[in-house]
Amino acid sequence: MRYKISELAKLLGVSTNTVRRYEDMGYISAVRDENSGYRYYNDDDIFSVMNAKMHVKYGFSHEQISQMQSFSLEETIDAYKKRMDEMDKQIAYMTYLRHRLKDDYLLMNKAATYSDIYEKMSLTMYTVIYKDGEKLLQEPERLQKLGEFIYNSPEVLHTYIIPKESVDNGNFRVCCGWSVKEEHMDKYGMTENSYTQIYKGKPSVMGISEVPADIGRLANENPEYLKELMIGKHLDYMKEHNLYLNGDIIGIVITKVRDSGKNVIYMLMSLPFGKNDV
Numbered sequence: 001m002r003y004k005i006s007e008l009a010k011l012l013g014v015s016t017n018t019v020r021r022y023e024d025m026g027y028i029s030a031v032r033d034e035n036s037g038y039r040y041y042n043d044d045d046i047f048s049v050m051n052a053k054m055h056v057k058y059g060f061s062h063e064q065i066s067q068m069q070s071f072s073l074e075e076t077i078d079a080y081k082k083r084m085d086e087m088d089k090q091i092a093y094m095t096y097l098r099h100r101l102k103d104d105y106l107l108m109n110k111a112a113t114y115s116d117i118y119e120k121m122s123l124t125m126y127t128v129i130y131k132d133g134e135k136l137l138q139e140p141e142r143l144q145k146l147g148e149f150i151y152n153s154p155e156v157l158h159t160y161i162i163p164k165e166s167v168d169n170g171n172f173r174v175c176c177g178w179s180v181k182e183e184h185m186d187k188y189g190m191t192e193n194s195y196t197q198i199y200k201g202k203p204s205v206m207g208i209s210e211v212p213a214d215i216g217r218l219a220n221e222n223p224e225y226l227k228e229l230m231i232g233k234h235l236d237y238m239k240e241h242n243l244y245l246n247g248d249i250i251g252i253v254i255t256k257v258r259d260s261g262k263n264v265i266y267m268l269m270s271l272p273f274g275k276n277d278v
Contacts, residue, residue, distance in 0.1 A: 002040040005030070012049055019049075026066040027052045058083055093154060096187075100155040107254045110208060111266045117207040117237040122270045124182035124201045125250065126192060127159060131176040134220065142195040149178045153188045156180055160215070160251035160267065162231070167245060172223040174215060174230075179252070202247060202272035205234050213256055213263035234271045247272035 009016045019041075022028050028048050030039035048069070055065045060083060068079060128145050130137055149156050159179040166173035177197075180190060192198070211229050212218060218226040231249060238244065251267040258264075 001043055003042070003045070004038060004040060008041045008045065011046065022049055022052065025052075025062055026069055059087065096154045103155075104254060107208070107268060108266065111210070111254060115208065117205060117233055119273075120204060120206050122199075122201045122204040122206075122250070122272065125157075125159070125179045125199045126182060126185055126190075127161065127177045127179040127197045127199060127250075128195055129161060129175050129177040129197065133173045133175065134216070139195065141193055145193050145195050146178055148190055149180055152190055153180050153184055155184055158253040160230075160253070162249035162251070164245055164248050167227075167231075167249070172219070172227045174219050174226070179250075199248065199250060204270045204272045205237055205243065206268060206270050207234055207237075208254070209233075209251070209267055209269050210259075211265050211267065213265050215265070230267075231269055231271060234269055238271065238273055242276045243273040244276055245271060246274040 003011070005016050005019050009019050012019070019028075023030060028041060028045040030041050030045075032039045052065050055068065056062075060068070060079075064079070068076060071079065126149075128142060128149055130142070130146055157179045159177050161175040161177055163173060163175065179199075180188075184190075185192070209230050211226070215226065218229075230251060249272075250270045252270070254266040254268060256263060256265050
């Protein structure tokens, strides 16, 4: 059966301009009737358009779809297999992102409703520092590893590191970095180098802290106040339970929000501890 452009457009539920665009893309090809001068499409053109629309849903580009019009069965099978592999990677990536989204969601709810300090085993973290106090660290290999952490892992964590010695000697110092959980290093094909610091999982005192977003300014102007905001209640807990600091402190950023006209950061602070002899 033959179809005029207006008839084909009605059958497909599109405009005549869209039909012409399908033709420009190479999906269909009209044949002109020498007697009437009208251009007609056939049943095969209907299938070609619907097939192309399905390929669009599958995620093929218009260029790929145009090329596929002349594919053999074997070539079509190969194209489908490649697209399925791409979709599997996309699904896995979105699944990982959802895991991170859910973790943040749960932590934000905890921040809104639960302020207690508790003891828990921390996870092993691989971290690359980009700022030590006020010193920006920009060695090429460090920057390369930072980029790998940021762009290869959908679950990368923005972290603040407080060196143990800076707490012990009263010279409170905050470092900034990006961290990846140990289990995600292999999952996302990442490696360590000399700038990767590994923080092994340890028994830790944990709790969520609310801190002004301008941490850098506070660290310079009033480090003791910043220390109190970030880990004051954690240190009080440790003192009450006869515990001592047993490693660098890690703060994992949960979110930044606007509260009472100011930007604030909520972070999960983790202080590794040992038990003093009674």
